[in-house]
Amino acid sequence: MIKANGYGHGALQVAQAATEAGATWCGVARMEEALALREQGINSEIMVLGYTPPALIPEAIRQGIHVAIYDPQMAEAYLEFAKKSSGQLKVHVKVETGMGRLGMIPQKAAEFLKAYHYNDRLDIDGIFTHFAKADEPDEDTTQQQLSRFVALLRDLQKAGLQPATVHTANSAAIMNFPEAKFDLVRPGIAIYGLTPSPDMPLTDEFRPALTWKARLTSLRTLPPGHGVSYGHRYTTSDNERIGVIPLGYGDGFRRVPGQQALVRGQRVNVVGRVCMDQCMLQLDSVPEAQAGDEVVLLGSQGNHQITADDLAEKWGTINYEVVCGLADRLPRIYLNA
Numbered sequence: 001m002i003k004a005n006g007y008g009h010g011a012l013q014v015a016q017a018a019t020e021a022g023a024t025w026c027g028v029a030r031m032e033e034a035l036a037l038r039e040q041g042i043n044s045e046i047m048v049l050g051y052t053p054p055a056l057i058p059e060a061i062r063q064g065i066h067v068a069i070y071d072p073q074m075a076e077a078y079l080e081f082a083k084k085s086s087g088q089l090k091v092h093v094k095v096e097t098g099m100g101r102l103g104m105i106p107q108k109a110a111e112f113l114k115a116y117h118y119n120d121r122l123d124i125d126g127i128f129t130h131f132a133k134a135d136e137p138d139e140d141t142t143q144q145q146l147s148r149f150v151a152l153l154r155d156l157q158k159a160g161l162q163p164a165t166v167h168t169a170n171s172a173a174i175m176n177f178p179e180a181k182f183d184l185v186r187p188g189i190a191i192y193g194l195t196p197s198p199d200m201p202l203t204d205e206f207r208p209a210l211t212w213k214a215r216l217t218s219l220r221t222l223p224p225g226h227g228v229s230y231g232h233r234y235t236t237s238d239n240e241r242i243g244v245i246p247l248g249y250g251d252g253f254r255r256v257p258g259q260q261a262l263v264r265g266q267r268v269n270v271v272g273r274v275c276m277d278q279c280m281l282q283l284d285s286v287p288e289a290q291a292g293d294e295v296v297l298l299g300s301q302g303n304h305q306i307t308a309d310d311l312a313e314k315w316g317t318i319n320y321e322v323v324c325g326l327a328d329r330l331p332r333i334y335l336n337a
Contacts, residue, residue, distance in 0.1 A: 001170075001188035002037075003029035003049075008252075008323035009192055009210055010332050015042045018191070027186055031056045031065070038063045047092065047126075049186075050102070057081035057089060066090040066126065070102050072112055075122070082121045092126030093163065095152060097145040099132045106152040113161040126165040127153075131180070134172035135197040142173065146180055172196040194308055194319050208308065210323060211299030212330075216263070216291050218244040219283065228280050229272025233257075241283040242271070245295050250276040252325040253297060254315045261295050264288060265302020298322070 001007075006014035015026050015037055026042060028034050029050040037046060047066040054077040060067055062085060069075055069091045082089045093112060096103030104112060109127070116122050129149050133141040149168060156162035166182040171190035173180045189196055193208040222242050228234045236242070243263070249255045259270040264286050271282045283289045298306055308319035315322065 001027045001186050001191075003027065003033060003188075004324045005326075005328065007189065007192050007194075007320065008326035010334070011037065012040050012042070013332070013334050014191075015044070019044045025184060027188075031060060031067070034065045035059060035063060038065070049094075049128075052078075054078055054081045058085040061085040061087045061089050064090065066092055068092055068094045068102070068128075070094040070096075070104050071108075072115070075112070075116060079119070079121050088121055088123040090126075091122050091124045092128055092165070093124060095127065095129045095149060097129045097148040098141060099130050099145075101130070103129065106148055109152060110155060110159075110161070113156060113163070114159070117161055124163050126167065127156075127163045128167045131168065131170060131173050131177075134170055134176055134180075135200045137176040142177055142180075146177065170196070172200060176200075189320055192323065194323065197318075198309055198313075208299070212297040212326070213299070214245040214247045214295045214297065216243045216281075216289065216293045216295060217246050219289060219291050227272075229275060231273055234272040234280075241287070241289070243281040243283045243289065243291075243295075244278055245281065246278055247297065248275045248277045248279050251327045251330050252322075253279065254311075256315055259311075259314060260306065261297050262299075262301035262304050262306060263293055263295050265304060267304055 002011045002014045005011050011033060018026065025045040025047060026037065027047045027049055031048050031052045034046045034048050049068050052060065052067045057078050058081055061082060078089060093109055094103040095109045096105050113124065116124060129145065131142050131145055133139050153162055165184060167184035167186060168182060169180045169185045171187045174185050174187055190202060193206045195202055220242060221239050222236050224236055224238050226236045228242060247253055253274055255274045260267045261270060261281055263283065266286050268286060269282045270279055272280045298308060298311060308322045311322045312319045
């Protein structure tokens, strides 16, 4: 899964790494993401798991992109646009088993597959569902969803209607529910070395793929009583060494008080309000710091580490949102580790 710009890591580069490592499918949320990958040379199978506007169906057919479908009205709209292109539209039927989001109820899915099984414009080559609580293996929700889905598959097999490709498992389900793997799996957050939830740590084979860094662009000693940043929410109490980094909420670093960064292997406090493009650090504890030094916002330096989960806890969110919120304007440098 490389939606949301590869969870903030860069969709094209993640797609290239994944396919070079042997992945034969890439999953995205929107057709625009899929088309961008095609334009940039990604030739693997590509699946759009979210909504696709009917007007983009001819392009999906031309580019060989699989789309999700979850009600008959959508199918009819897609068919109208499919008539404008030669070839078949590759379709995966999404089934609602307990997520409460997109999907046909199992009974409607069976009716749909029967009605459209021989349609010459639709190639119904997949069927899938999505789990709501796979990261909570002690709950029975996932087993209930899986049971509903398997019962549908059993009925479809008997009727000769089951599509060729079946998939259900996200990162958490891959690890917690091996019986849910079927023909494809949809690892997302885990391929970036991040945990599906704070209560479900990954094994030692995983490590975060991303480090977020900046550099000190200014360092000055401010006198006592000097305000720092908008609103002067922070005022120096003595002569204080205040550094500036060219990074702010416009880059995805939240406007939240009480944050820290790493400088010369030491934790330092972010002081004053985070600006759109800059923020300030209190550097009295690092007297050797100087302009040009590396600053780590997310990652390791020396014996200290700031994780995506650490930032998520500070921001009152989840690690997914931390990395997905990294702005496109941030330069991304890719290394072979």
